[in-house]
Amino acid sequence: MAEPLLKIEHLTKKFENNIVLDDISFDVAQGEVIVVVGASGCGKSTLLRCINALEPIQGGSIKLHGEEIVYGSKNLAKMRQQIGMVFQSYDLFPHKNVIDNILLAPMKVQKRKKSEVREEAMELLRRVGLDDKAESYPRQLSGGQKQRVAIVRALCMHPVMLLFDEVTAALDPEMVREVLDVMLSLAKQGRTMIIVTHEMQFARAIADRILFIDKGKIVEDTDPDTFFEHPASDRAKQFLNIFNFERSK
């Protein structure tokens, strides 16, 4: 078996004395789409934040291509360039228009030529249907449009892996679809992704593997059909029941 792209071993994360992630270990292979599900506050968002070293960890290791990602270390900029991340909240820079939001990091961090990045950015914007919004400011866009721009912004850094932290949680229902469609097409292109979401049907459609986290531990790590049809643990059964409704009449 090939070397995994991302290898997490015995990851432990505490906020003061509160254990948020407890001895988490899993691998992500090249091209794999992992969906992390679990109740609010189970630590799934924190897991993504640790992978990108936005949070210090208290134990274990996170390795990308065999190289460790360490909070506050010197090679962090190099590691983060390989990991694209999109957040729940609208994280575009409000003082820059769409194209400048996208061009900033490739030009300033990777020192790439403006004309080259711009061409790539416009092509990606066209693919997500926003090439006519290149000069717009974030405040002129809908929530779904902003999230699609945030995805393009992450892609322009040529990351080897993408992290999505509840990117549709703050959106109106009719805008959720347009964002999820972009993510589905990325999965089809063979991108490696770790997705935290509450959209269960989407999770089932896109995932190669589902990680179910409860109280900071991985309770299930399995394929989506098994997880949704025959969950092994009681906690997973309870969790999935939240999404089922009995007829009331």
Added chain:
Amino acid sequence: MPDLGLDVLFKGKNMLRLLGGLWVAVKISIISVALSIPLGILLGIVMTWKNPIIKAVTRVYLEFIRIMPQLVLLFIVFFGTTRTLGWDVSGELASVIVFTAWGTAEMGDLVRGALISIPKHQYESSAALALSPAQTYFYIIIPQTVRRLIPLSINLITRMVKTTSLILMIGVVEVLKVAQQIIEANRMTSPNAAFGVYLVVLIMYFLICWPISMLARYLEKKWR
């Protein structure tokens, strides 16, 4: 129409002298503002640090400068230092020192307030794009801070311009002092000049401060 004594302004070089006085006030304002803005930005950044000693020191500085009337500060720097430290500080230099100290404190507090109002995820999404902390400040945080600061700091600038009217008390011949001199010199021939001359001074202050306010409003609209 009552006699406002405006005629004295057209005697000799009175109008030119008045404008010269205005220039002194404006010059001191410009230098002080030009020093206060970068220093205030630095102070504001430092004030957001979590170090308790730095917090305490900057807090004391801010409170001290704010509580003290500007006139007392001017007296301390101009008269106080001469005797105790033997410094020969000119009135204009003393004014620049006091206005810069004051402007830096006020500006620092405005910058601190603007900085902490930037949402945390602006820092995080910048970090996630692999920008260094310095790049994050330079490209993301400071530009947004500046946009929030513009209306507030313009207000501070106009306050500084207006407060230069105090520096006549330490012997700087600025516009108000020149106005007094003109009025005094023409007391016999034009006893009503006080009203007219001070009115012109008022208009001069207005003409300086009004465009600054207009600029603030323009920038606010442009960057909203």
